[in-house]
Amino acid sequence: MNTRDTTNLPPNHPAPPPRRIGVLLVNLGTPDATDYWSMRRYLKEFLSDRRVIEENPVKWWLVLNLIILTFRPARKGRDYDKIWNKERDESFLKTITRAQADRLGAALSGEPRILVDWAMRYGNPSIRSRLDAMQAAGCDRILIVPLYPQYAAATTATVCDKAFEALAKMRWQPAVRIAPAYFDNPVYIDALATSLEQSLAKLNFKPDVILASFHGMPEEYLRKGDPYYCQCHATARLLRERLKLDYKQLMLTFQSRFGPAEWLKPYTDATVKALAESGVKNLAVITPGFSSDCLETLEEIAMENAEIFRHAGGANFAAIPCLNASPEGIAVIRNVVDRELQGWV
Numbered sequence: 001m002n003t004r005d006t007t008n009l010p011p012n013h014p015a016p017p018p019r020r021i022g023v024l025l026v027n028l029g030t031p032d033a034t035d036y037w038s039m040r041r042y043l044k045e046f047l048s049d050r051r052v053i054e055e056n057p058v059k060w061w062l063v064l065n066l067i068i069l070t071f072r073p074a075r076k077g078r079d080y081d082k083i084w085n086k087e088r089d090e091s092f093l094k095t096i097t098r099a100q101a102d103r104l105g106a107a108l109s110g111e112p113r114i115l116v117d118w119a120m121r122y123g124n125p126s127i128r129s130r131l132d133a134m135q136a137a138g139c140d141r142i143l144i145v146p147l148y149p150q151y152a153a154a155t156t157a158t159v160c161d162k163a164f165e166a167l168a169k170m171r172w173q174p175a176v177r178i179a180p181a182y183f184d185n186p187v188y189i190d191a192l193a194t195s196l197e198q199s200l201a202k203l204n205f206k207p208d209v210i211l212a213s214f215h216g217m218p219e220e221y222l223r224k225g226d227p228y229y230c231q232c233h234a235t236a237r238l239l240r241e242r243l244k245l246d247y248k249q250l251m252l253t254f255q256s257r258f259g260p261a262e263w264l265k266p267y268t269d270a271t272v273k274a275l276a277e278s279g280v281k282n283l284a285v286i287t288p289g290f291s292s293d294c295l296e297t298l299e300e301i302a303m304e305n306a307e308i309f310r311h312a313g314g315a316n317f318a319a320i321p322c323l324n325a326s327p328e329g330i331a332v333i334r335n336v337v338d339r340e341l342q343g344w345v
Contacts, residue, residue, distance in 0.1 A: 018138050019113070019138055019140055020140075021113050021139060021344050022114075022117065022137075022139035022141070022174070023108070023117070023143045024117050024144045025097060025145050026119050026120070026121060026146050027291070028093070028122065029045075030042070030090070030091040030294075031080060032090075032123060033089075034080045036074055039073035039080070043068070043069060043072060043076065044064070044069055047064055049158055051161065052154045054221070079299050080299075082299050083299050092292075092294065093292050093293070096293060096324050097120070097147070099325035100118070101116050101118035103325050107330060115137055117133065118130070119131075121159050121162060127159070127162045127166060128162070128166035131163065132166070139174055140175065141174055141177075142176050143176075143341060144177070145179040147292065147333075148289070149288065149291065150181055150183045150228050150231040151180070151183070151227055152226055152228035163176065163178075183234055184234050187335040188235075188332045188335075189238045189239055189242050192235075192286070192323070196286055196320055199284075199320045199321065200318075200320075203318055204316075205318075206282060207283055208280045208282045209249065209250075209280055209282075211252075211253050211268065211272070212235075212236045212252050213287050213289075214232045214253070214255070214288065215255060216263040219262045219263060219264060222264065232288075235288050236250065236288070251271065252266075253268040254267060254268060255300060268305060269304070269305055272312075273308050273312045276309045276312035277313060282314075283314055283316070283317050284318040285301050285305065285318070285319050287319075291323060292324055293322045293324060297319065297321075298319075
C-alpha cells in the first residue's frame with residue numbers, strides 16, 4: 001500500500017508530501033563567527049562531547065569551564081580569522097561543504113526523488129534541523145554521509161549519536177542508513193592521487209618528500225579499539241602504491257594534538273622540523289583525512305607548519321588542497337552515495 005495515497009484521507013487531513021529519499025552530508029563543524037562568544041559556544045559544544053574527550057567527566061568539566069573556555073576562544077578566534085571567508089562571512093569549511101552538497105545534488109538531478117542537504121556536527125546548520133527539514137519534505141528514507149574517509153569514534157560515531165538523538169524525538173521516523181568510511185575505496189585513492197599529481201604539476205619546485213598528514217588522536221583511543229590509526233595507514237599505503245612511491249618519499253604523520261596526553265605518532269610538526277634540519281629543502285603536505293579544507297589545513301598546515309619548515313632551514317613548502325568540491329572530490333562522494341542507495345533508488 002502507498003502510505004502517501006491521498007485518495008482516502010480523513011476529512012481535514014493535511015496533504016502528505018511526495019515520497020523522497022534524502023542524502024545528508026555531514027562535516028565536523030564551524031563557529032558562526034570569530035568573536036569570543038561565538039568561538040566559546042562552538043568550543044563548548046565540541047569539547048563537551050564525550051566521544052571527543054574521554055577524560056573523567058568531573059575533572060574535565062572543571063578544566064573545560066574554568067580554564068579552556070576562558071582563554072582558548074580568543075586564541076582560536078584569531079586563528080579562524082586568518083582563514084575566514086570574508087566575502088560570505090563564514091568559515092571555508094561551511095562554504096566548501098555547501099558547495100559539495102550543491103554539486104552532488106546537481107550530479108544526481110536525474111533522479112528527482114533525491115534531496116541532497118548538508119549539516120555540521122557542531123555548530124550550524126545542525127544535524128537535527130536538517131533531518132527535521134528532510135522529513136517535512138517527504139523523505140521517508142535518509143542516507144547520512146559523514147565526510148570522514150577514515151572512521152573514528154570522535155568523528156563518525158558522534159555523527160551517528162547526534163542523528164539517532166534527533167530520530168528519538170520523531171514520531172514518524174524515516175528509515176536511516178549511515179555510509180561507512182571509505183579509506184580504501186579505489187575511487188577515493190585515485191582521486192587523491194590525481195589531485196596530488198595535478199597540484200604538484202603547478203609547483204615551481206619538486207618536493208624531496210611528501211607528507212600525508214592526518215588528524216591525530218590520543219594513543220589511548222587506539223588501545224581501546226578505535227580503527228582510525230590502521231585506516232590512516234591503509235590509505236597512505238594505497239596512495240603510495242598508486243603513485244609508485246616508497247615510505248621515504250611519502251611519509252605518514254599526525255597533526256593537531258591537544259592536551260598533555262601522548263597522541264598518535266609521528267607528529268607532523270616535529271617531523272616537518274626534523275626534515276628541514278636534516279637538509280630537506282622542498283616539502284609538500286597532503287591531508288587525506290580531511291574531505292574539505294578547514295582550520296587544520298589552511299592555518300595549521302599551510303601557515304604554522306610552513307613557518308616551522310622555513311625556520312628550521314627548509315626552502316619551499318606546499319600545502320596541497322583537499323578534494324573539496326572538485327570534480328574528483330564529488331566523484332568520491334557520489335560513488336559512496338550510489339553504492340549506499342542501492343535498493344532505495
